[in-house]
Amino acid sequence: MRSFNMVRTKIFTFSLIAFFVLLILSTFNLEVLQGKKYRELSNLNSIRLLPKEGARGRIIDRQGNILVDNKLSYDVMILPEYYNNQKNILKTVSRIIGVDEEDLRASFKKNLTSASLPVKIADDVDIKKAIALEEVKLDLAGIIIESSPKRYYPYSRLASHAIGYLGEIDHWRLRKLADYGYKRKDIVGFGGIEEKYDYYLREEDGGSSIEVDNRGRMVRILGFKPPQKGKDIESTLDLRLQKIAEEKINGRTGSVVIIDPQSGEILAMANFPDFNPALFRDKRSSAISNLFDDADAPLLNRATGGVYPPGSIFKLVVASAALETGRLDLSRRFFCSGSLVVGRKKFKCWNDHGSQDIISAIANSCNVFFYNIGLLAGPKKIYDYALKFGLSKKSSSDLPYEAGGFIPSPLWRKFYKFRKWYAGDTANMSIGQGEVLATPLQIARIMAIFANGGRLVTPYIVKAIDGRSIVRYQRKIKNLSLKKMTLDAIGEGLRRVVSDPEGTANVLSSLPIAVAGKTGTAQAPPGTAHGWFVGFFPFEEPKYVICVFLERGGHGYSSAVLAKEIIQEMIAKELI
């Protein structure tokens, strides 16, 4: 007699076995098939990164003075578990650092990420307050004072345009730089050396990876990577020159550029209005938006990014073109009666200079003479020489956001404006008016050609990275192979600008050293004219080229006066 239903017993037994098979399959699925995914999830659960900021590279001048440094800034952090336990912790911190308790609470809530990681409640606390907090720590656990390097500008606004400022990376830069390891929220340079050499200056953040438990408390440190300091950048700027230039231009919109005519090194680059790069440390500051909104464009580096009609300075290009092409010789004279009729229009000179040769015409900046030789040389040649002298294109200096300026030509006129080029346009162009535009740095570069014997230098502002000279790559000097006659004649003219009693920059003749140069007054209707002075000194052995540009500064004379003051100060400080 069958006591048990055999089928049911078998099914029963099999279902027990099936349970185990099901368990094995499920374990296999989770551990082997999906193991990788869960391994990552488990690391995500238990590993946290605590970043430690490194210090950005410093920027120093040619003598080794530190222009931009880092200073430890003290951040106040508290541990969340103590925040909950000790009611008076915020009150105490608030009392010591003088920040409203509610503000601290707000930033605590904003920055809280994990129950164990310290939360920053105040940054950039004064060192005295930080020490005071350290003392309180004995009674009130949970306060952490963390020091992190912050950009520090010992000379405040000095060379702010050449240096640039720091800020959080924007979308545009991030897209460009993501391949170089830049990440969201990175602090990067904006403008000037800070931006151009950001890759070198940039610190490499270190940090430790720690293992935490379910409540986020640290269990142990898995690894620590010390932060790497960024590389120091040695600039060609001379702190002493830069200081003098900034003192003198202060209050007058414009730009002063001093370069070494032999190498192209930028020794000083001062612009006004300027800005204080330290403002950008606090990104919420209303001062920043004021800077961006200011109609005077204080963030604009006028020396490289501002384009202006060069006025009479451009006559040097015209003279070179006429002399080099052989259409003008030194004995050729033109008579200035105060104006010249070209086509149907009368072109004025600012005086009636009488009979002028090339040298006296430069000294007196006689417009009529240059109308004549401009027509002689022709617009195409003038255009060619302007380009040869580095106009109408970026000077390829190592400063970002350089403007190229502009030189018109008959071809351009025809192609883009559908208009004919008239002789009157040539006349206008010959005195650097009309559509001619250049930056102060380009103008200084042209003057360097006559200071160094016909070589076009490429300006640069950084000479060494991390103590290693990069001058080799920076110094790009092109011999324009100008005739000695041209150089001598224009050089003599430039000297006479200062030395002649009638010369337009005679005001500089009182200086104990011989200066050569050229003034320029660029009409820029409807406002006041721009004033230019560009020159080199000492004349016999040129060491400096100085370009003073005053936006809406009136006559070139005022620029010459400013240049004189600067040179005077340089002599007084025994820099020459």
Next chain:
Amino acid sequence: MRDSFLVILIISILIASLGVLTIYSSTHQKEGEFWKTIYQRQILWVILGLVLFLGFSHLSYRRLWDWTYFLYGVSIFLLCLVIALGVARLGAQRWLKIVWFQIQPSEFAKLIMVVFLARYFSRKSVDDISLLSTKFGIFRGLILPFLFVAIPAVLIVEQPHLGSAVLLFLIFISFLYLTGVKLRYIVILFLIAVLVLPVVWGALHGYQKERLLVFMNPNIDPLGAGYTIIHSKIAIGSGGLFGKGWLSGTQSQLRFLPEAHTDFIFAAFAEEWGFLGSCILLVLYSLLIRQAIVIAQRTRDHFGKLLAFGIGLMLTLQIFVNMAMNLGMVPVVGLPLPLMSYGGSSMLITFISLGILVSIDRRRSVF
């Protein structure tokens, strides 16, 4: 006979040792006297369990036949006692404090119910070996035993301990099936169960409803009720093929995994021992169950046979439900893993059950 004793002894000691190792690993980083000595206490429970195993394997299981109703009464009494003056832990009142340790009467009740059902569906007479149940009508075949099961089940649900109650119900249905109760009765029972489901849902505690909902989708509440399932799956999955090694499991040791020494000990084990370790553990368990089945098959006494099947079934269901909830296959119900999870009641009851199995095998030649 002797070999079944040895096989069961060796396998259960192996599994219990793995349990002790895992308990040590998942608690050794915790502070406090309780956690420092927890593995020692588990070893004590294992030794005590082995003593009971030896005792029960020499005790004639037929005595259970005589004591069935008495034991049933005792278990009901204990369950009532739990409700009256039990110790609440983890939001449930499942423990009875006896001098210095706490026992969990629901564990005890499960075994008693297996004994009770085995007796109910078999006959004392040695000569008449036909089963009663084939002759049972709907009242004696279904309603009466159901009432007997329902009393402790309701008391257990009251604690609340849904897992054990569901387990009782599953054991009951399996018994009906195994003992040849007419299929249509079982179907009727299922239909009734389906019909009362909405009522049961309404009667469920908030946390129980939550667990069921979270089981459907753990991510609806990743920090609350879904936390356990998510972290248990992460712990098991991150073990991979070979595991992270003993004492190196991050999820269990860093306390991401709650209850890593009790209900979720399988997850802690799988994290450190990997798929290979899990396979070995499952093989050990299946060998244990195989012993139960083999013993049941070669026993000719109905009571013994049913009892052996019942014990095998009870163990299998507990193992399955526990591991499946670790793997995220079934909702989280508080059921320990036999022989592995920390806890005296479960350990002792499991060893007693195994002792009874050996005892059945020992006596089979008598008949």
